[in-house]
Amino acid sequence: MQQATRAAAEIGALSGVASATSDVVARDEKDHPGDWIVSIRVHTNTVEGLTTAPEPVLDAVHRVDLRRAYRVNVTLDVPGAAGLTPVRISGLGEEQPARAVGPDVIEAADLLRRLPLAKRVTFESGTGTVSLTDPAAHGSSPLAAAAGALRSVAGLGGGALTAVAVLWPDGDQRRSRSIEVTPAAPSEALAAVLDHLASRDDVTWINSDDNRPDVSGTHSSVDPQGSRPTLSIETAHPEADAQAVASAVDPAADRGERPRTAFDVHDANRSHSVQGFVGLPVGSAAPGQTWEELLAPVRDPAAMEDQLAQYEDDVRGFLQRAASVASAPGDLHLSVQPGACVGGGGEAVHGSVSLPLWHDPTSTDESVGRAFAAITADWARAGLAPRDRAMGTDFWAPDGSRPASAGIAQASIRGTMDGIRIEAVSLCAE
Numbered sequence: 001m002q003q004a005t006r007a008a009a010e011i012g013a014l015s016g017v018a019s020a021t022s023d024v025v026a027r028d029e030k031d032h033p034g035d036w037i038v039s040i041r042v043h044t045n046t047v048e049g050l051t052t053a054p055e056p057v058l059d060a061v062h063r064v065d066l067r068r069a070y071r072v073n074v075t076l077d078v079p080g081a082a083g084l085t086p087v088r089i090s091g092l093g094e095e096q097p098a099r100a101v102g103p104d105v106i107e108a109a110d111l112l113r114r115l116p117l118a119k120r121v122t123f124e125s126g127t128g129t130v131s132l133t134d135p136a137a138h139g140s141s142p143l144a145a146a147a148g149a150l151r152s153v154a155g156l157g158g159g160a161l162t163a164v165a166v167l168w169p170d171g172d173q174r175r176s177r178s179i180e181v182t183p184a185a186p187s188e189a190l191a192a193v194l195d196h197l198a199s200r201d202d203v204t205w206i207n208s209d210d211n212r213p214d215v216s217g218t219h220s221s222v223d224p225q226g227s228r229p230t231l232s233i234e235t236a237h238p239e240a241d242a243q244a245v246a247s248a249v250d251p252a253a254d255r256g257e258r259p260r261t262a263f264d265v266h267d268a269n270r271s272h273s274v275q276g277f278v279g280l281p282v283g284s285a286a287p288g289q290t291w292e293e294l295l296a297p298v299r300d301p302a303a304m305e306d307q308l309a310q311y312e313d314d315v316r317g318f319l320q321r322a323a324s325v326a327s328a329p330g331d332l333h334l335s336v337q338p339g340a341c342v343g344g345g346g347e348a349v350h351g352s353v354s355l356p357l358w359h360d361p362t363s364t365d366e367s368v369g370r371a372f373a374a375i376t377a378d379w380a381r382a383g384l385a386p387r388d389r390a391m392g393t394d395f396w397a398p399d400g401s402r403p404a405s406a407g408i409a410q411a412s413i414r415g416t417m418d419g420i421r422i423e424a425v426s427l428c429a430e
Contacts, residue, residue: 041075130166
């Protein structure tokens with residue numbers, strides 16, 4: 001795509017930008033031909049680029065027509081300086097998961113890069129990682145020290161600092177330690193156990209994930225019945241090390257403020273694996289509390305009703321606008337009814353309309369094609385972007401970089417024997 005090269009050239013000419021390059025790869029040539037993933041890599045000249053570059057860089061991206069791209073990923077690399085570690089932000093400008101109030105990605109990166117124990121700071125999908133310096137990684141208690149430093153950072157526990165991964169030793173493919181730190185996890189006792197395990201050569205892998213649905217949206221294979229914090233350890237001594245992990249006290253889980261952390265301690269070929277929960281004897285039944293249960297909002301039925309009524313108006317207006325843009329007849333039947341949220345669960349509003357363009361004897365392939373293009377161009381101006389294509393249907397969703405059509409979580413469009421069919425799903429009522 002020539003537009004990607006043009007975007008990189010415009011960004012490279014910006015003040016404070018050292019270089020900008022672009023790369024275009026096919027999403028899946030077999031099943032999704034024509035879907036392109038555009039990557040733009042931006043290097044700034046100075047440390048100030050972290051705060052000064054994002055807005056003009058994203059403005060330049062939006063000025064170039066990249067609507068044909070399936071996804072556009074902008075990566076920002078900022079150099080380090082005295083007292084400031086280098087920063088990389090992947091997915092600059094992408095919509096971030098809903099989180100508790102706290103710093104955005106740029107603010108969070110600026111806070112983390114000032115930590116003396118940080119060798120580099122990276123953000124991907126809105127979640128930060130601090131790679132430890134060699135002295136910090138080889139200290140007596142790397143995790144405990146890093147957790148203490150992170151807990152001194154204003155805003156930890158909210159926004160882009162909801163959880164921060166601590167990574168060490170950096171670049172050693174034989175041994176990997178990546179532990180997510182929050183205001184309450186890991187507990188002091190668990191951090192001590194993990195620091196001891198991390199110091200041993202026969203422990204090759206330690207990885208934890210806080211797994212809050214509003215951070216990663218993932219569910220661990222350790223406990224498929226709901227999302228909860230998880231801990232995976234690869235060691236030559238699964239039985240003994242699992243007992244040490246299980247015996248660690250977790251005060252926040254004891255108080256019911258966090259779900260129990262599920263652990264899986266196994267050997268290198270997984271011929272022996274011990275599973276359990278931090279703070280409970282090995283073999284205990286799974287505790288009932290998961291993140292979903294803990295974070296489930298108390299719904300106000302009246303407020304839900306009002307929100308669904310507003311979303312119904314939003315969906316109806318969205319469909320009517322599409323019909324108007326396509327110059328379709330005015331006496332159309334719009335179907336609007338309640339349904340599940342995009343991705344399942346929850347309550348949303350679903351709507352659809354068929355535009356019978358072929359009922360007009362003057363219609364041609366070209367005129368129907370122009371109507372199709374006019375609708376999708378209007379969606380792009382409203383902040384939607386193509387997300388998928390299946391069975392002749394194009395799916396669109398908010399592109400995350402600017403306000404999208406009010407109340408719309410997903411829209412789809414396809415050609416039919418009668419003309420064009422459009423469907424829309426509202427945001428999830430909460």
